[in-house]
Amino acid sequence: GQQLNQSPQSMFIQEGEDVSMNCTSSSIFNTWLWYKQDPGEGPVLLIALYKAGELTSNGRLTAQFGITRKDSFLNISASIPSDVGIYFCAGVNYGGSQGNLIFGKGTKLSVKP
Amino acid sequence: NAGVTQTPKFQVLKTGQSMTLQCAQDMNHNSMYWYRQDPGMGLRLIYYSASEGTTDKGEVPNGYNVSRLNKREFSLRLESAAPSQTSVYFCASSGRQGSVYGYTFGSGTRLTVV
Numbered sequence: 001g002q003q004l005n006q007s008p009q010s011m012f013i014q015e016g017e018d019v020s021m022n023c024t025s026s027s028i029f030n031t032w033l034w035y036k037q038d039p040g041e042g043p044v045l046l047i048a049l050y051k052a053g054e055l056t057s058n059g060r061l062t063a064q065f066g067i068t069r070k071d072s073f074l075n076i077s078a079s080i081p082s083d084v085g086i087y088f089c090a091g092v093n094y095g096g097s098q099g100n101l102i103f104g105k106g107t108k109l110s111v112k113p
Numbered sequence: 114n115a116g117v118t119q120t121p122k123f124q125v126l127k128t129g130q131s132m133t134l135q136c137a138q139d140m141n142h143n144s145m146y147w148y149r150q151d152p153g154m155g156l157r158l159i160y161y162s163a164s165e166g167t168t169d170k171g172e173v174p175n176g177y178n179v180s181r182l183n184k185r186e187f188s189l190r191l192e193s194a195a196p197s198q199t200s201v202y203f204c205a206s207s208g209r210q211g212s213v214y215g216y217t218f219g220s221g222t223r224l225t226v227v
């Protein structure tokens with residue numbers, strides 16, 4: 001089955017640092033999504049990407065849909081404490097409004113001690 | 114507030130017991146999904162329903178059944194719970210939200226099977 005490789009698995013951030021994470025796939029998708037999950041909650045959509053090469057921002061977050069359609073990255077600039085959580089990439093091939101998301105295993109952001 | 118509502122939030126079962134997890138969405142979405150989340154595994158699809166009246170298996174369907182009761186509601190049933198089914202279960206629905214096709218997730222059901 002389709003698999004997504006998300007890296008890094010975990011990282012520690014200091015307030016003000018920029019953060020990067022990425023996702024690669026063995027197969028192509030027509031949509032890439034990035035989610036954040038806070039403890040005890042479900043994932044919340046951050047950014048959706050629909051076109052190869054597309055670069056989209058949401059505040060301090062920027063994500064890109066890779067040209068090959070097999071990868072995507074997410075950058076967080078000038079991190080703040082509330083950025084802590086687990087970030088998931090997800091690929092999907094939508095047909096109409098339906099498609100099954102394939103999730104990466106997540107990148108856990110924690111604050112440096 | 115519009116969204117996906119799951120009940121219960123927490124549940125402890127004994128091995129062999131049965132239970133049904135409930136999910137309802139009020140966004141008029143056609144498609145609904147059940148995922149399980151285990152540490153280090155991300156979210157894995159159990160079953161989905163592309164539209165009212167249809168259901169299909171996902172990646173990890175064994176030990177589960179589902180019912181799409183109507184457009185709003187999609188339930189997940191464990192007939193004979195096993196410790197391997199200890200997990201956090203998320204229901205989601207998908208559809209167009211403005212210009213975005215997106216999934217909306219519920220807040221999860223934390224199930225422990227002892």
